[in-house]
Amino acid sequence: MAVPKKKTSKSKRDKRKATWKHKAAVEAQKALSLGKSILTGRAKSFVYPSTEEEEEES
Template sequence: MAVPKKRTSISKKRIRKNIWKSKGRRAALKAFSLSQSISTRKSQSFVFEKNQLNNERLEESESV
């Protein structure tokens, strides 16, 4: 026979919810940090293709 489960306390519910939210915040912060480092070209964790970088720099210097 099926027995109903005990109810989860509000504090446990909040703890789990906060952990879930903090994982999202951390992922967003990491993505934002990576995008900043890529845009300033000072990234150490992201690999650029040298040909692509040289082409972009040439285009920038020609437009100026």
Template sequence: MAVPKKRTSISKKRIRKNIWKIKGYWAAVKAFSLAKSISTGNSKSFFVKQTNNKVLE
């Protein structure tokens, strides 16, 4: 027979929610940092193929 579970306290709920938000924040910071390093050409862990877009006259 199914028995309802006890309710999770508000403080525990808040703690879990904040941990989830912090993980998302750090993932965004890392992604932005990687994008910045790729765009400036300072990336050591990513190899980006350089293209030459100059028009030959």
């Protein structure tokens, strides 16, 4: 016979939610940092086509 599961405590629920939000915040910070480095021209590990090359091909 099926038995209902035990209720999850508020602390466990809140901890999972905080972990999920922290991971999202870290990824957002990485994306912002990469964007800033690309704009300043300091990005060394990110390869992207420049606008000069695209204009020459046209």
